[in-house]
Structure formats: structure tokens, C-alpha cells
Amino acid sequence: MIDETEKQQLNEIREEIDQIDAEIQALISRRADCAQKVADIKTKGGQVEAVFYRPEREAQVLRAVKARNKSLIPDDEMARLFREIMSVCLALEQPIKVAYLGPEGSFTHAGVIKQFGSSVHPLAVSSIEEVFEIVEKGDANYGLVPVENSTEGVVKQTQNELVTTPLKISGEVGLEIHHCLLSQQSSLEGIEKIVAHPQALGQCEQWLKNNAPRIALEPVESNALAAQMAQQDASLGAIASEAAAQLYSLNVLETHIEDRKDNTTKFWVIGSEATEPSGEDKTAMVLAMPNKAGSLLDVLSSFATRNISMTRIVSIPSTETKWDYLFFIDVDGHQKDANLAEAIQEVQQKTSFCKILGSFPVSPLN
Structure with a gap:
């Protein structure tokens, strides 16, 4: 039974919560007004090709949220709250349509919401190949495709499409998969x-x-x-x-019928625009090289001698030549970083095929 003193204390705390809620709402409204001003500037003069979604900017904002968080709320939860605020504000600038392997309720659908927030417009399609096709045609602003699973390895349909698509990787998100x-x-x-x-x-x-x-x-x-x-x-x-x-x-x-409890799938955002440096980035590329002893080691030395860390390497059979292989390689850094740009230039001279798939922010959302 709550006595009168405790009841009074609860009422005072609730009044304080109401006041804080009103302040939060007013601040969110101010943020939305700023988002609208950004949209007005970007569309000034009738620009129809203005870019509203900037993955590097969003990554910087979310990293700052986590860095300054001193509250009882865990860093990742605080970042997710801001992810939703940013999603609502971005929708005021321009509704973002994202194609994914559907139908609704798939893990890729969950990845879309994690990466873009609940105010995004998900567009379900029937295959990974169709995700690329829809974005290439301009019927969606971006696509989200599965790249690799920690248990089953690479997703071949995605890897194959990346070799030929003109689209660029502009973001990455990981999702724990519980079946x-x-x-x-x-x-x-x-x-x-x-x-x-x-x-x-x-x-x-x-x-x-x-x-x-x-x-x-x-x-x-x-x-x-x-x-x-x-x-x-x-x-x-x-x-x-x-x-x-x-x-x-x-x-x-x-x-939880998955065999490994740390079962995780990595997804990549694909779009037509290149992403600017965010301060903490990765660059993905696909290579083919002459079939001779030491050729792969020679290519990798271009990164090693510059202290560039390689975070992923995957080989798949080439569809062009029997017994030849393509190598998908991810490294730390942005392709505009001087050190990495120099390494890439050297790699291009050592390979028979070199395609930069994109540079993108390391995801601040765990």
C-alpha cells in the first residue's frame, strides 16, 4: 500500500516526466524543421536529382550519439532511438524507397528497418537479382542484399551481381539471425x-x-x-x-533452431551514388589476377606494406574462364584516403580485372 508521502513523490516525478516529454517533443519538432530547411535548399531551383540520404553523415551522427551517451540507456539502444528520429526527419525531406528480397517479414526486411528506420518505404521483390534490377532502373532509391552468413558463407547470387552491376555499395548492416x-x-x-x-x-x-x-x-x-x-x-x-x-x-x-547461436548475416546497401568518407570506413573490391605463382600474395602486399588491414577475402569461380577465380576483398579505409588510393592504383597494375565495389561507413548499429 502506497502512503501519502510516496504518492506525492510519484506525482512529482510524473509531472517532471510530463515536462521532459514536452521538451523532447519540442526539440524533435525543431529537428524536423531543420530537415525541412535542408530539403528546401537541396531542391532550390527545381533540382530533381538532389541526394537526401547521406550514409556517411548518418554514421557520424550515430557515432556521436554513442560517444556522448552517459545515461542508463545502453549505447546501442540510444543509437536506435536516434535512428528512428533520423528516419522520420529524412522522410520529410524525401521518402526513401528500398528494394529487398521479400515478401514482408523476411530477415532482409528486418535489415532494411534496422538500417533505414521505420519511416522508410520497403519494396519487396521476388529475388536478389530483381533487387539490383529495380535499383538500376531507378524504381527504388536503394536496395539491401545479403552478402554473407557466419554459418553458411557467401550468398552467391549477390556476389555474382556485384561483378557486373553499375551500382555501388554505400552501407553495411549486420543482423543476428534466429530461426x-x-x-x-x-x-x-x-x-x-x-x-x-x-x-x-x-x-x-x-x-x-x-x-x-x-x-x-x-x-x-x-x-x-x-x-x-x-x-x-x-x-x-x-x-x-x-x-x-x-x-x-x-x-x-x-x-532458436539455428545450429550456431551467434548466427549473423551481413547485408550491403546498394545505390547509384558514391559515399563520401565518414572517418571510419571500409572499401570493397573484386579482383582477378594472372594464374601464376605468388600473384595473390603480390596483390595483398600492396595493402600490407601500407599497414592497411584486410577484413575479408572470399574467392569464387570465374564465370568467364574455367578454373580461374575472382577474389572479393574488403579493407579498412575509404578509397579517397591517400594511403588506400595509392594501394588501389598499385593493385590495378598487378591484376587483370579490378573493380571497386564501393566505400562505405563501418556501421555504428550493432
Whole structure:
């Protein structure tokens, strides 16, 4: 039972909260006014090609939010609050349309919201190849595509498209992937087939062997599509997210069925504009080199001798020449940094093919 003194204290705190809320709302309104002024300046004189989304600027703002945070709220949570404020303000300047592998409820859809905030306009398409096509045609401002999973490795469709696309990588976001088994059924007994994206089937391989060894497996275009299929067919189970279960009114039979609990997928933002330096960046490139002893080592030495750290290297077979390989390499730094620019120039002289895929900010959102 709360006594009168405690009741008075609570009322005073609540009045203070109301006052703080009013101040926060007024400050957000001021920020929105500034965003509108930015839009007015950028569109002055009828400019229709003005660029409103600046990944390097957003990364700098979010890093500053985390650096000055001294509150009880964890740094990442504080950054997510500001991510939403920035998303609303950006929508006032220009609604941003982002293509992704759908349908709604896929992990890529979740990645879009994490990277751009809830005020973005997601555009679901049926394949990774179509994401590139939609952005290249200008029917979406950006696309978000999965690049690599910590369990299953590279996403081949994305890697193949990056070799030929004129688009540039302008951002990166990581997403923890926790798979659930969904169905109209209340248990595994009534399920005749489990459907999921091939990567998800691979990420849950051991769990499926141990818990559903006699149930047929079928790969489909996306996990969200698998959930849609399970919504329409009671004999199916789907591997997808808890969000998909709510979206498609399915029962969650099991959660966290991925074999590795640190299961994470990296996504890249693709768009037509190059990204300026943010102060903490990565650069991605794809290379091919003469098939002779030491050629890869020779290329990598261009980075090593300049103390440029390589964060990723992946090889895939070339589609042009049998037994030749393409190497996807990520390094620290922006291609406009003098040190890295010098290294890239040297690498171009040592390779038969060198394409810079883009420089982009290291994500401040964990």
C-alpha cells in the first residue's frame, strides 16, 4: 500500500516526466524543421536529382550519439532511438524507397528497418537479382542484399551481381539471425514438409537432422515466402522469424533452431551514388589476377606494406574462364584516403580485372 508521502513523490516525478516529454517533443519538432530547411535548399531551383540520404553523415551522427551517451540507456539502444528520429526527419525531406528480397517479414526486411528506420518505404521483390534490377532502373532509391552468413558463407547470387552491376555499395548492416519453426500445426507430427531459403536450411541442418529426420525439406526463394506457404498449406512447416509468425498467423513450434547461436548475416546497401568518407570506413573490391605463382600474395602486399588491414577475402569461380577465380576483398579505409588510393592504383597494375565495389561507413548499429 502506497502512503501519502510516496504518492506525492510519484506525482512529482510524473509531472517532471510530463515536462521532459514536452521538451523532447519540442526539440524533435525543431529537428524536423531543420530537415525541412535542408530539403528546401537541396531542391532550390527545381533540382530533381538532389541526394537526401547521406550514409556517411548518418554514421557520424550515430557515432556521436554513442560517444556522448552517459545515461542508463545502453549505447546501442540510444543509437536506435536516434535512428528512428533520423528516419522520420529524412522522410520529410524525401521518402526513401528500398528494394529487398521479400515478401514482408523476411530477415532482409528486418535489415532494411534496422538500417533505414521505420519511416522508410520497403519494396519487396521476388529475388536478389530483381533487387539490383529495380535499383538500376531507378524504381527504388536503394536496395539491401545479403552478402554473407557466419554459418553458411557467401550468398552467391549477390556476389555474382556485384561483378557486373553499375551500382555501388554505400552501407553495411549486420543482423543476428534466429530461426523458428512455424506451422498451422501444434506439433511436428502433422508436418509433411519443411520449406525455407537454402541458407536457412543449411543454418539449421543439425537441428533438422536431430529433430525432423523423416520430414522432407524443400528450398524456396525466401523464409517469408515459406511462411506464406505454410499459412496456405497446413501440412507445411516453415523456417522463418518470430515476426513472420505474427504476420502470417502461424504457431511457433520451436525457437532458436539455428545450429550456431551467434548466427549473423551481413547485408550491403546498394545505390547509384558514391559515399563520401565518414572517418571510419571500409572499401570493397573484386579482383582477378594472372594464374601464376605468388600473384595473390603480390596483390595483398600492396595493402600490407601500407599497414592497411584486410577484413575479408572470399574467392569464387570465374564465370568467364574455367578454373580461374575472382577474389572479393574488403579493407579498412575509404578509397579517397591517400594511403588506400595509392594501394588501389598499385593493385590495378598487378591484376587483370579490378573493380571497386564501393566505400562505405563501418556501421555504428550493432
